[in-house]
Amino acid sequence: MLDYIKSYLSSDVTPGAAGNLFWAFVYILLIFLGLSVAVIAMNWLERKILAHMQVRLGPMRVGPHGLLQPIADAIKLLIKEDIMPAEADPFVFWVAPIVVVITTFTVFIVVPFGPTHAVTDMNIGVLFMLGVSSLSVLGIVMAGWASNSHYPLMGALRSSAQMVSYEIAMALAVVSAVLMTSLNREGTGTLSMIGIVQAQQVQQTWFVFKFFPLGLIAFFIFAVAMIAETNRAPFDLPEAESELTAGFHTEYSGFRWSLFFLAEYSAMIAVSSIAVTLWLGGWLRPFPHWLRGEPSDLVFSLFPGLTFLFLAAMAFYSTARMPKHPYFRVQTIGLAGFGAVLALVGLILFVRPVRDRIQDIYWFSTKVAFSMYMYIWYRGTFPRYRFDQLMKVGWKVLLPMGIGVLILTAFVGVLL
Amino acid sequence: MVPITTLHYLVVAAALFVLGVIGVLTRRNVVIVLMSIELILNAVNLNLVAFSRIYGLHGQIFAIFVITDAAAEAAVGLGILIAFFRNKETVNVDEVDLLKW
């Protein structure tokens, strides 16, 4: 058993390529756990970061600095009453959140956390991701229709119209990035996610900086389209509370609503993973070619441990600033314990065998986390688009820009 | 067990085709008739891709074109349906009889 585990850990293909069902299941389980932790962390981070941007404090009561708030929210949602509207279609009402969650989670099969750290590396990786995330529109349409009520129906129609419109702009930006993968020596591009990052490694430049400013414009188009695709601010009219009383998930309560919520954050992480893989170099560390050699490798390999030690230092600093009142004793101890756990993880990440293996996953996760921070920043900064302005931007601004970038990338790629 | 040959896929495609034809011939709701036509097109596609396993990639190219045409036809068919629904408030094929003498 141990040799089996060791023999797989030293292999250099993905479980899909090796036809290995057991390891595929292990990877899927790890991705599931990682996603759950990421969604919980995103919930807390969004409320705290948004609050600090608005010069207030956010949740502070539930745990030290509100760290247990997501868990309290999850427990509250699980023990709520499960209501179904009277005239609603029971089967479609029940199946809609399941469809949205399943399609969002299926996307993570092809997300590459490293050169062999994907569940499988399909030949059509990018096509598969775009296709499966377009299936989530169906779940939203079903949710809005099955609720048998005006506001969800309007919210669902608007939301699905918006998602379908911005899918086209997304696809054009993706095509211009895929076009850049064909500029290697053999002249063949690839749609596989691992192949795209390897093309960036071979061409020694992240695609966001290639043919400046074409890569940057393509990345910008994709960034705007992915925010509209996931129904986040400033494109969140279909689910804004002041406009449509929560849109297509108005009639969903308790656990069903938490499924939509889970699917929304997972969709954000999924499209950020596409953006990171296509433009920001995937799992490659910054300057893999310019700063190569032993000392640079050592410095960059210390980053994971240093990140966790920095977080632990922030936790200890907040512990020191806690009020010295006996009522706060439990919270102070909890925060100190949390800081200790983070420091322990940071110290483990300094050990040499762990350090070598965690590099790719760390850089990929950091870039996705940066993208998540931008999502929260946009929510705190921009006012909401009205629906006709939203559709105008999707069709009349992003689509021509996407076509222009595609044609120019093709020209420059052929000429140079 | 019997290894899966091309014949198995052809039988599945024939079953889908028969189901689509039954849907077109027996249902009265126009939308369901259109969906049965999509089933027929899918059966044809499955046939093409099954044969492309023997004869090379030409079947897959044809299948891509069939999917494209199905999209165009569905869009136009549903447009006609909406235009008809606006005149007569029904989706029943038996009531499309304005030219009956």
Add this chain to the structure above:
Amino acid sequence: MAPVATTFFFYFLSGLTVFSGVLVITRRNPVHSALALILALLGQAGLYLMLYAPFVAGVQIILYAGGIMVLFLFVIMLVNIEKSQKEEQFNKQWLVGILAAVSLGVLFVLVYTRGKSLFPDRVAQLPEQSNTQEVAVLLYGNYMFAFEIASLLLLVAIIGAVVMAKKRI
């Protein structure tokens, strides 16, 4: 790359597809029919993957299940009147229709089993790793003209659909 559990997946996917096809033609509610058709299309995409055609499977998921079926659901929501669900669902010639279709199916199966010697049983070498690239070579090489005609067809279909669905031309 060795295929895993081919027999199980074939029977599972084809059973799913045919069962969903039966649901499409028998449901009273058109939304349930549309959902069953989506399930049939996804099962079919799985069958394409088993036939070493990943690009066609990807196109099927994006275009058919993610595009055409969304269009169908929109139109069903626009024209869904309760009256049509209370009417008679099958027309008067349903028995003749079923008999005709089933005899067609029997004809197909007879042709397949009697004529099995007509087509070769070999399997072409279709490597899954370069399927997209080879499809691209054929599509932009031999079938370039058909490709351009298809884009023209889509343009005509867009204009036609917009004109049909407008309130006033």
